[in-house]
Amino acid sequence: MAYEFFYWPEIQGRGEFVRLALEDAGAAYIDVARGLESEGRGVPAMLALMHGEGTSHLPFAPPFLRDGKTIVSHTATILLYLGGRVGLAPGDEDGRLWTHQIQLTITDIVKEVYNSHHPIDEDKWFHEQKDEAVARAAVFRRDRLPKFLGWFERILAANPAGADHLVGNFVTYADLSLFQLIEGLRFAFPVASERELASLPRVTALHDAVAMRPRLKAYLASERRVPFKETGIFRRYPELDG
């Protein structure tokens, strides 16, 4: 049976990390909120499940995944659940947990990317908190971006199986997620990202290798891949880059 995936249809957002894993694995899945309301899909179907009676594992927020009776929310937990099932995670507990820890560090920087343009109020516009965003983004570029990206470079260098992958000697969902993070950072902070990546050869090489994976390449060129835009997590505001 196909996985049912639930996320906002108009943006990449946090859901994109799950979409990349499903696409790269060639897994059968339905992107429910992008479906037709006349067929019982669309955003209303997603919200009904989130707010519905009779759901004991109520998601706090999208994305979430339904697999038969199982509902799993939080990007990193969905990937933890899917990883072994679709061949994108190690089979042993130590490897599975390490892959998950890397994903949670990506969760953390993604939250900080969001806060770089919305440091004060999620429900207000960027231009209503622009001064604060400019101040926060400067700290993000100066302190946080090098700290996070430098850590990925270090764990690639420390991988006993070689620096081609984050975990072991094959591609995991963590590799796909690091690719997506770099894509997003290059969109949102083109100047700062290139400055950092210039000294991070392993991260850059991993990004480039993931981009060449056949199923992922086909997905990225398809209409299923929503473009980056100024309603998502990664937003290009020139005032925040430099």
Added chain:
Amino acid sequence: MAYEFFYWPEIQGRGEFVRLALEDAGAAYIDVARGLESEGRGVPAMLALMHGEGTSHLPFAPPFLRDGKTIVSHTATILLYLGGRVGLAPGDEDGRLWTHQIQLTITDIVKEVYNSHHPIDEDKWFHEQKDEAVARAAVFRRDRLPKFLGWFERILAANPAGADHLVGNFVTYADLSLFQLIEGLRFAFPVASERELASLPRVTALHDAVAMRPRLKAYLASERRVPFKETGIFRRYPELDG
């Protein structure tokens, strides 16, 4: 063999969620960074492990746990690892993942609590970003706190095994973590927290029941429990409450 737990010794912080699980379970553990440097412990031992060569699973930040050769970082992942081993998580995959999802939602609100006093720069003082913190804390109290706490109330009400526990019919680490969250919120935002909790009987009752657990009660009264203070995550700044 005793678990080796690594976290900053002077604060509760994110590590406290792990300490509560270890203490409530009566697990044998060493709080390494609180040990003596002359015995190879203390903060230097923690930093050496984080930055050391020969560690392939380099933690991004404390807390982390060592169990023999296994190193696990990120509060929620440590609890995922420990939960089944110390009797504080269900044995089945669905239950284990649900408990983890709840913990990750606690991770998210804890990050927002931190941002309420440090919305701009982690390395500057509160008074250097006070205006922004006042603005962010108002949004946190008005929008975010009710959204998070209301979700915990709803999942308690939706638990098929009853509202005494977040997962199933016994205490998990998620219950202990919700207790700690409420403790922290009451310290940092006494006015706003009591206003919210007044309409959340299930969350309040769970907090009170956890507080009565014998081993936890003994721990909370001991010197091992670091007090809340203005260097941790939960900070009482009257300007941010109301």
